[in-house]
Amino acid sequence: MLDAESTPLQYLSHSLLSEKEVELAVLRLDKVHQEVSGNKYFKLKYNLAEAKKLGEKTILTFGGAFSNHIYATASAAHTAGFHSIGIIRGEDADRGNSTLAHAQKKGMQLHFADRESYRMKNSAGFREKLRAQFGDFYLIPEGGTNEIAITGTKEILDEAHAIFSHVCLSIGTGGTFAGLAASLRSHQCLIGFSSLKGDFIFREIEELLTKYHIQSPGNLEIRTEYHFGGYGKTKPELINFMRWFYSEFGIPLDPIYTGKMAFGVWDLVEKDHFPKGSTILLIHTGGLQGNAGFFEQTGIDLPTL
Ligand SMILES: *Cc1c(COP(=O)(O)O)cnc(C)c1O
Secondary structure: OOOOOOOOEEEOOOHHHHHHOOEEEEEEHHHOOOOOOOHHHHHHHHHHHHHHHOOOOEEEEEEOOOOHHHHHHHHHHHHHOOEEEEEEEOOOOOOOOHHHHHHHHOOEEEEEEOHHHHHOOOOHHHHHHHHHHHOOOEEEOHHHOOHHHHHHHOOOOOHHHOOOOEEEEEEOOOHHHHHHHHHOOOOOEEEEEEOOOOOHHHHHHHHHHHHOOOOOOOEEEEEOOOOOOOOOOOOHHHHHHHHHHHHHHOOOOOOOOHHHHHHHHHHHHHOOOOOOOOEEEEEEOOOOOHHHHHHHHHOOOOOOO
């Protein structure tokens, strides 16, 4: 239903990497699909197939005003021939921003929920209200993580990636981390970089793995020290790193997820976290659509595709 393009593997060349005797490569999931970029492609593809199987005509989901998930779901639903509804957090959300403008262009019907109701979005009462208002729909949760999404994220790694000793990625809800954990090899270590502030993420990932019966054959590690103030927050140090990374390797990053992850990996290389001979795979989970909205909000112009 959604056809994948290519996900090139790009090796990085830099004196620090030779000095530390490690190899670094980036898996460019940001290129997997023109509009359904990154990990969202993998999370959505089987959900849309399931919706079709069930005979649903409408996809309904939730997200913030700058959400990569909203952007990707609107595009994916449009491509696959579904009507889509986006419940957006905050009645005061910036309705004209580039993410929501795109979603509307793809036919997504937007509804702005006040923060109080939005917090209750997983309650039976709120669901019932949505059914009364919109009729039948196939529901995809905020961030797109459910069991079917994880079936998709299990496909990110394949035999070609067995050569790597470490796999690094950004964590939001952890749905992508869970899929990668399931498809890890016993000699591999998966390192997740939390984009949110706080240690709650350890328990949340634990619960996710238990809920979906995932026992990783490899080693799992979560880093919580690269949040730069919390979800959606940035610091000049991060912005400078992202600009440097682009000028050095030609790879654009986003400030919410991939920038923080790449910063963390580079920092860990400098601090000798990776043994000599390590081969490290960075998963570029996409999110570059958000750079336009980031510019609208902050005036900071970041490289993009
Ligand atoms: C959504 C998103 C993530 C987080 O994925 P989870 O499966 O929720 O952990 C990471 N990177 C980018 C670019 C994203 O858009």
